[in-house]
Ligand SMILES: *[C@@H]1O[C@H](CO)[C@@H](O)[C@H](O)[C@H]1NC(C)=O
């Protein structure tokens with residue numbers, strides 16, 4: 001199965017046919033996209049004639065392609081999507097992933113891994129990562145606005161139906177907002193297990209949050225913000241000197257809320273309870289956001305243009321991959337990148353399920369032919 005995905009056996013005739021069909025298809029796709037979004041992609045056309053390196057506001061001129069990454073996976077922060085993206089990076093660049101940090105295989109010497117992106121326990125005060133990963137590893141993480149993350153966790157942990165079952169019979173027929181309010185008034189400790197969990201994933205201690213947060217900011221090269229995910233990925237791309245193609249992703253896990261569930265955090269009592277009980281995470285998120293905004297503004301105005309361009313690439317890729325056509329989607333060179341193609345194999349990798357991606361990369365690692373790139 002895996003072999004089929006990574007090998008491209010084509011007869012010459014099939015290849016020629018394929019190119020002809022591809023060109024026709026690309027023309028058709030472009031036309032379709034233009035109609036669909038009602039925009040003429042002039043920016044793309046114009047920018048492809050710009051010389052990179054000349055007044056390229058924010059783009060690093062001498063950027064060094066980085067391949068060693070540690071990703072701290074904080075749940076419910078688009079971290080599954082990011083993990084899939086990183087595994088894809090491993091496979092397309094033939095790197096050496098560390099899939100299970102608790103029992104690293106004896107196959108490779110320590111510090112020969114390139115990417116560590118699995119869910120794991122991390123402690124800012126005991127940086128075991130530096131023992132396993134190469135010295136020049138880039139540390140990245142992702143956080144999310146705490147109120148929306150809490151809402152998302154309530155759904156994930158099935159809390160509304162639990163609260164309903166626990167409520168006395170005469171109080172069950174009520175809104176989710178009322179249910180939550182009643183629960184936190186009766187038992188304010190009830191949700192401790194999902195409060196301040198972002199800081200806990202970093203190992204930030206409740207009794208010395210300030211000092212530990214400081215350490216986090218000096219250790220991590222980039223803390224992405226799930227609420228500004230596309231901007232985060234463009235920052236990542238620029239920092240790592242990656243290609244635009246490396247940061248493409250598809251949206252898969254869209255959570256559904258009832259209107260009532262969506263509004264629970266607007267209730268003043270719930271808000272007050274949350275800002276008190278989730279204090280460390282709230283402070284940490286604000287700091288992360290400030291740091292993030294500082295990084296974005298350092299990138300200059302062209303940054304937002306690149307984000308918009310990236311988003312148009314995402315839409316076209318999404319359209320192409322969901323069409324299920326066995327063709328190539330071609331992207332012209334732009335101010336921000338070389339030309340590249342999206343193939344149906346790329347679509348398969350883009351659409352990897354979060355959980356399954358771990359097994360997929362594991363199988364890939366076992367069966368890959370070449371030696372990984374060293375450090
Ligand atoms: C890491 O640093 C070594 C030199 O110490 C260098 O050869 C290697 O290319 C670097 N790797 C990355 C991914 O930065």
Ligand SMILES: *[C@@H]1O[C@H](CO)[C@@H](O)[C@H](O)[C@H]1NC(C)=O
Pocket residue numbers: 135
């Ligand atoms: C990596 O860092 C450790 C300790 O900081 C040092 O002993 C080691 O020589 C470094 N390795 C390389 C390749 O620079």
Ligand SMILES: *[C@@H]1O[C@H](CO)[C@@H](O)[C@H](O)[C@H]1NC(C)=O
Pocket residue numbers: 173
């Ligand atoms: C329970 O909810 C249903 C539907 O929302 C409503 O029609 C009914 O009157 C409610 N019953 C009580 C006792 O509140």
Ligand SMILES: *[C@@H]1O[C@H](CO)[C@@H](O)[C@H](O)[C@H]1NC(C)=O
Pocket residue numbers: 019022328330339340341
């Ligand atoms: C994209 O695909 C076309 C058609 O197969 C090929 O000619 C071209 O070299 C590819 N471009 C890249 C950057 O891979």
Ligand SMILES: CC(=O)N[C@H]1CO[C@H](CO)[C@@H](O)[C@@H]1O
Pocket residue numbers: 052059060063237238241242243244334335336337338
């Ligand atoms: C050919 C080209 O424009 N490549 C660019 C792709 O993006 C990186 C990072 O933004 C640039 O450094 C490259 O010059």
